[in-house]
Amino acid sequence: MSVRTLRIDGRDVASADGATVLEAAGDAGVAIPTLCHLEGLSPVAACRLCLVEIEGSPRLQPACITPVSEGMVVHTATPRLREIRRTVIELLFTEGNHVCAVCVANGHCELQDRAVEVGMDHSRLPYRFPDRPVDLSHQRFGLDHNRCILCSRCVRVCDEVEGAHVWDVAWRGEHCRIIAGLDQPWGAVDACTDCGKCVMVCPTGALFHKGDSEGEKHEDPSRLAALLRARRARQEAP
Amino acid sequence: MSQPAKLRLATVWLAGCSGCHMSFLDLDEWLIELAPRIEMVFSPIASDTKTYPEAVDVALVEGGVGNSDNLALIRQVRQRTRLLVSFGDCAITANVPGLRNPLAGPAAVLDRSYLDLADGSAQWPHAPGLVPELLERVLPVHELVPVDLFLPGCPPPAGRIRAVLEALLQGERPLMEGPEMIRFG
Ligand code: SF4
Ligand code: SF4
Ligand code: SF4
Ligand code: FES
Numbered sequence: 526m527s528v529r530t531l532r533i534d535g536r537d538v539a540s541a542d543g544a545t546v547l548e549a550a551g552d553a554g555v556a557i558p559t560l561c562h563l564e565g566l567s568p569v570a571a572c573r574l575c576l577v578e579i580e581g582s583p584r585l586q587p588a589c590i591t592p593v594s595e596g597m598v599v600h601t602a603t604p605r606l607r608e609i610r611r612t613v614i615e616l617l618f619t620e621g622n623h624v625c626a627v628c629v630a631n632g633h634c635e636l637q638d639r640a641v642e643v644g645m646d647h648s649r650l651p652y653r654f655p656d657r658p659v660d661l662s663h664q665r666f667g668l669d670h671n672r673c674i675l676c677s678r679c680v681r682v683c684d685e686v687e688g689a690h691v692w693d694v695a696w697r698g699e700h701c702r703i704i705a706g707l708d709q710p711w712g713a714v715d716a717c718t719d720c721g722k723c724v725m726v727c728p729t730g731a732l733f734h735k736g737d738s739e740g741e742k743h744e745d746p747s748r749l750a751a752l753l754r755a756r757r758a759r760q761e762a763p
Numbered sequence: 764m765s766q767p768a769k770l771r772l773a774t775v776w777l778a779g780c781s782g783c784h785m786s787f788l789d790l791d792e793w794l795i796e797l798a799p800r801i802e803m804v805f806s807p808i809a810s811d812t813k814t815y816p817e818a819v820d821v822a823l824v825e826g827g828v829g830n831s832d833n834l835a836l837i838r839q840v841r842q843r844t845r846l847l848v849s850f851g852d853c854a855i856t857a858n859v860p861g862l863r864n865p866l867a868g869p870a871a872v873l874d875r876s877y878l879d880l881a882d883g884s885a886q887w888p889h890a891p892g893l894v895p896e897l898l899e900r901v902l903p904v905h906e907l908v909p910v911d912l913f914l915p916g917c918p919p920p921a922g923r924i925r926a927v928l929e930a931l932l933q934g935e936r937p938l939m940e941g942p943e944m945i946r947f948g
Contacts, residue, residue: 624858625948626917646913646945647855651906654864
């Protein structure tokens, strides 16, 4: 395994070739906020919260998909990045309808947590209040598009781990949303095995167990990573 | 130097459930410590004054701006107040009252509330000058007038309210950081 050396926030870091800046930062104890990223799923850079500055590059790069390279100099917490991260979170809150007080994920929501981390005490952008539907056609689960931040974790876990590929991301711009099957009600999609993995990894209250009320969603997306690690270890055992 | 004058405090109730005010009352015995240090000049829970006074130091404003009365009052509050605090999620995000915003305007809301769900004598409340008109949308306070401080939570926990008031009483700006001070919900 060849090793790359780089600098992150003034620290010298040695990292495996092929690692991402996010992984290298994690190894060095530098926390970069993320939302769409989840260990065990392919990275897609959907949320842009993990943007970093790389010296010599005019553009900001998402740490979760940018590979390390020799001699790279990375900054993860400049005032400009802090300002952008807060704005990204404000955009996520204002483009949907996030009524935390009545949400199943209230108190157990990664979006709420990120808002606290970036210091968002209010949004400087106007709220849009779009008209978005709720799909309650599945026997056990529900989907509230009002709280979906289009991280695509559900899309990836259903495809890459469960192998059912129920979800996709459809349409563009303000019409962009996740769809089940060929834009069918979730409950009408035979491919769904009712495994609940998509609900487990959803960072918000968008996917939930029916019957859960305010604050009752206690999913822990890191459980999935632990399961996948255990599965891999078993497969690799002699 | 003379003793600093007491802090002229107001609390205002717009389109909210009064939960933020209830949380204020949850300050329990600390209210007794607070009382001698302030002059409560306007409040739905602590004063009979109907007109918003002049020269208010601090106003805690609960609720979004949802009707014509809310709008007139918040403009007056802004004009007459040094430090306007958005008090709770409804003031800051529109929150629960804002649930009506994705619907097609006030008529849809009034139809649903007063016609569809009525047991008998279905009719819209219509008393011009008496029943305030609903605005097109319930808006966060800072989308209409400048706000100086944001105190989130639905409702904000009493401890968070106390931390803010203690700082203000000492003439300082509270540090609004971390889950203790700024979580929505
Ligand atoms: S998903 Fe729910 S708890 Fe999370 S930010 Fe949205 S409304 Fe609030
Ligand atoms: S419950 Fe399982 S199979 Fe069904 S959509 Fe979710 S992840 Fe896919
Ligand atoms: S439903 Fe949840 S997991 Fe799926 S894209 Fe929306 S926020 Fe992400
Ligand atoms: S975590 Fe990198 S873009 Fe979402």
